[in-house]
Amino acid sequence: MNAEELPKGSMCILRTDPTSTDLLPEGQMDETLQKRCCKTVSPESTARLHCCYVVILLLTTASAFTVGFLLKPIAKRCEPCSATCPRDWIGFGSNCFYFSEDMRNWTSSQASCVALVAQLARFDSLEELNFLKRYQGPSDHWIGLHRESVEHPWMWTDNTEYNNLLPIQARGERAFLSDRGISSSRHYTYRKCTLKCPGISTFKSTGENVSKHP
Structure with missing residues (x-):
């Protein structure tokens, strides 16, 4: 099998081992190709996913802090007044x-x-x-x-x-x-x-x- 005949989706195999899958059955070869491709792609994807989670968490925390800060003065204004009275009053x-x-x-x-x-x-x-x-x-x-x-x-x-x-x-x-x-x-x-x-x-x-x- 020539490299020119491989579909573009399998090109990641050529970067690792161009001959190791030639003798495998077709179903097993597809599974092996998928695993190897995932090994190549998954670390970067996982890092990006974790990065997204961190950004979302930071934005959520910042939004909650901002809302709480804005509402705090309103809560103080809404507190009932308490009179300071002389003795016996x-x-x-x-x-x-x-x-x-x-x-x-x-x-x-x-x-x-x-x-x-x-x-x-x-x-x-x-x-x-x-x-x-x-x-x-x-x-x-x-x-x-x-x-x-x-x-x-x-x-x-x-x-x-x-x-x-x-x-x-x-x-x-x-x-x-x-x-x-x-x-x-x-x-x-x-x-x-x-x-x-x-x-x-x-x-x-x-x-x-x-x-x-x-």
Whole structure:
């Protein structure tokens, strides 16, 4: 058999042993040719394959690191704020609350709050309302809702209108928190009160015997 008669696919044999397969049966010769060709090609192919794996691994790691780095500041911004409150005040979200044991009417309670750079407590969500109810105990506490008459809307102490998150019972002009929800009475009735203020600068509190914040 001449070299010129071999198919091009078998030329790899000529580089190793041009005569060793001449006497083999056709099937065995094809198998031998395949093994020898693979021996010639496989080391380079394996190296390339390993190289591809390494590149893919590096790109995946770099992508994961980049995504994590970009998302990290967002996660920090989404963390809930935690109020720094003076002693005896209770923090909830970014606000501080004080539950006073002093008995005062609504007007006097609000004046005491203002002296402490605070206001009678207000709530803007059911979560905040449930927090107030949980800590008020069995006593009624004045909150910062008031109105001129039954014909007027309920207003907070900062003159923003109440959103009717929870109905207010009775026909009084000043609201208070009870174990049954929110009710109302005349402003001259004596009750305990609750103060609130945001962060460390203002507070929702009630009563006069309150530790002033620094």
